[in-house]
Amino acid sequence: MAQEVRGVVAPGKNEPVRVETIVVPDPGPGEAVVQVQACGVCHTDLHYKQGGISDDYPFLLGHEAAGVVEAVGAGVTDVAPGDFVVLNWRAVCGQCRACKRGRPWYCFDTHNAEQKMTLASDGRELEPALGIGAFAEKTLVAAGQCTKVDPSVSPAVAGLLGCGVMAGIGAAINTGQVTRGDSVAVIGCGGVGDAAIAGARLAGAARIIAVDIDTRKLATAEKIGATHTVNSSTADPIEAIRELTGGFGADVVIEAVGRPETYKQAFYARDLAGTVVLVGVPTPEMTLELPLLDVFGRGGSLKSSWYGDCLPSRDFPMLIDLHTQGRLDLGAFVTETINLDEVEKAFERMHAGDVLRSVVML
Known part of the structure; x- marks a missing residue:
């Protein structure tokens, strides 16, 4: 009935x-x-x-x-x-x-x-x-x-x-394939961005750089697992990320905002042959323009992360187990x-x- x-x-x-x-x-x-x-x-x-x-x-x-x-x-x-x-x-x-x-x-x-x-x-x-x-x-x-x-x-x-926590953790682990010793930058520290930080930490990233314009969000990102923070309202995030990674850029940059401006920051803040992961959701009218030579010359991977590329039957119980173990x-x-x-x-x-x-x- x-x-x-x-x-x-x-x-x-x-x-x-x-x-x-x-x-x-x-x-x-x-x-x-x-x-x-x-x-x-x-x-x-x-x-x-x-x-x-x-x-x-x-x-x-x-x-x-x-x-x-x-x-x-x-x-x-x-x-x-x-x-x-x-x-x-x-x-x-x-x-x-x-x-x-x-x-x-x-x-x-x-x-x-x-x-x-x-x-x-x-x-x-x-x-x-x-x-x-x-x-x-x-x-x-x-x-x-x-x-x-x-x-x-x-x-x-x-x-x-x-949704959000899985999308962020999956963007780091499943899509970005962050592994031990990697440097990771996350642009946008809302729920999904902070989950990406948590995922990078779980994967064993050595350096996790949180980028946002809100000092409150950056403080929360540090509690979640960021090792460094960049306030992009007062500093150039591309230069700051490079400075924190020996002048090279991060191995994986996760864009959790979904805007052309922040995507370009992610693109240029990664190391040569590095990976950009777009997990922020853009709106229909947004467009992106990049020099094709830069896309070719920098190599690496440009990926979009759908739902953290998760398989719920595999990933949900695993993450719940990590939570009960005190690791997440x-x-x-x-x-x-x-x-x-x-x-x-x-x-x-x-x-x-x-x-x-x-x-x-x-």
């Missing part, structure tokens, strides 16, 4: 979000209903609200979540009611060209629920953020979007792996816990740089 629950909806471009009653249908074949326990407020949700993703309003926001499976549809065998799960937006299909080549972290046909959740007031279909829609007491997802993890871990920290402090990313009615204010605090992560608790 379909259920009515509360959820945070973005009704139109740049309109304030509001809490609405939504209808969650029973799970169909391959689907699951999850009782959401916690969901992080991610910048991607703000992009949805602002129209930076698409104009398929209304959106049911929220995607960085953990909770308990309540019910599953026909044919679901990997999860069962009662399982504690982190939700993900890479439910691999197993059949596309990437999956068949043994690269499921690039899956080009990821699964979402077939059915739509709707507004109780008028029956309009809701577009769930990243196919999840977890600023809600319950949500309907494809069963493959549920990854079982250790139930002893707090939902507030486990859910962060669903996921709790350091949680600035505050809030309720559903405070999401709009959380967006304002995020935009002002006042929080690393606000987490909605349900």
Whole structure:
């Protein structure tokens, strides 16, 4: 039987979000209903609200979540009611060209629920953020979007792996392939950038340089694992990174802002044959111009990191294990816990740089 629950909806471009009653249908074949326990407020949700993703309003926001499976549809065998799960937006299909080549972290046909959740007031279909829609007491997802993890871990920290923390750690370890002794620079020290710093530290980087224009963010980056900081509002970040790396530039530079200006900084701040990783999400109108001779002459790799090139079934449990061992402090990313009615204010605090992560608790 379909259920009515509360959820945070973005009704139109740049309109304030509001809490609405939504209808969650029973799970169909391959689907699951999850009782959401916690969901992080991610910048991607703000992009949805602002129209930076698409104009398929209304959106049911929220995607960085953990909770308990309540019910599953026909044919679901990997999860069962009662399982504690982190939700993900890479439910691999197993059949596309990437999956068949043994690269499921690039899956080009990821699964979402077939059915739509709707507004109780008028029956309009809701577009769930990243196919999840977890600023809600319950949500309907494809069963493959549920990854079982250790139930002893707090939902507030486990859910962060669903997007930002995984994106940053994966940008360093999976995409950038940071290894022991490397020098790493991270431009942009929000949640994703700080997670990239944590990933570089896990991988054994010898020098981790945090770059931002906000002294508060730089202080947090040091707590996460940065060995050096650069305030790019007062210093040229390219020159500063070179100075901190013997005049050469960093082995890996991770751009976690998503702007042409900062991407160029990353490009010129890397060593010859070094790697640039773009994990910051640009907006559709942005363009980039670089001298082609510089692209050729500097060698190395220019990469984009999709979701940290993660495989949730492999990476989520591993990172949870590292957290329980005390080697990865996921709790350091949680600035505050809030309720559903405070999401709009959380967006304002995020935009002002006042929080690393606000987490909605349900």
